[in-house]
Amino acid sequence: MKHIEKDFGTPEVLDYENELKKNLLDKDSLSDNSVHPTMKGKHVYDTVKSFSSFEKLKKILFDEQGGICCYCGCRLEYPKQPQYIVEHVFPKEKDRTIAGEYENFLLSCRPTEAEEKNRQKVSKKEGRKFFHCDKSKDSEVIAITPLQIDCHKYFVYDEFGGVKGVDTKAEKDIETLNLNCKWLCDRRLAAIEGEIYDDNFELLPDDELRQRLETIMNKDATGKYAEFCFVVKNVIEGLL
């Protein structure tokens, strides 16, 4: 997990928040039970999705995450063939007041059509193990979120693609988000191998690993992070 910094001052966020307030769907308005008395979190979100300012807000979310999933770090595509879901950090089903708030929105990866089809071939219970991130989390509450500045400290990645939590809270979150599913372990392993070994599959010397460490968290010219950049960073730090 990587910390995601929110900027409440951008024109796109301000426009969105104004539209939210105008429709009495902001946190303060919805804290009053007499406002939209029968409206639940899901309906709040269904309504804000149709706002004219919502599309631009999604672009802001994409940019502030540097185009990678808020939980696993895989690449999100935008705007073509969206492979992301707007994720409510705190479930919209459990608190309607923040169901439409920017502060509670992140972008999570979503399964591709091919993956969805594969999952449909097995039972619902079995199928869950293929999902990860938002699709696995559903309406569960997680203890550590990308909105916490120190969230990266709770997860330790190994050079074989696996991840462990430093405490029981983190372990539970890994389970909730299914961050150790085969798909993610395989993808992380490929990303790690590409960064820590030379062409003969020998581990790079420390000075070269240090050089990789210096640039691994840089965004590219289009403002995107490398896929699983924080995973590779953590693995290299562990090796040095």
Ligand SMILES: [Zn+2]
């Ligand atoms: Zn993900």
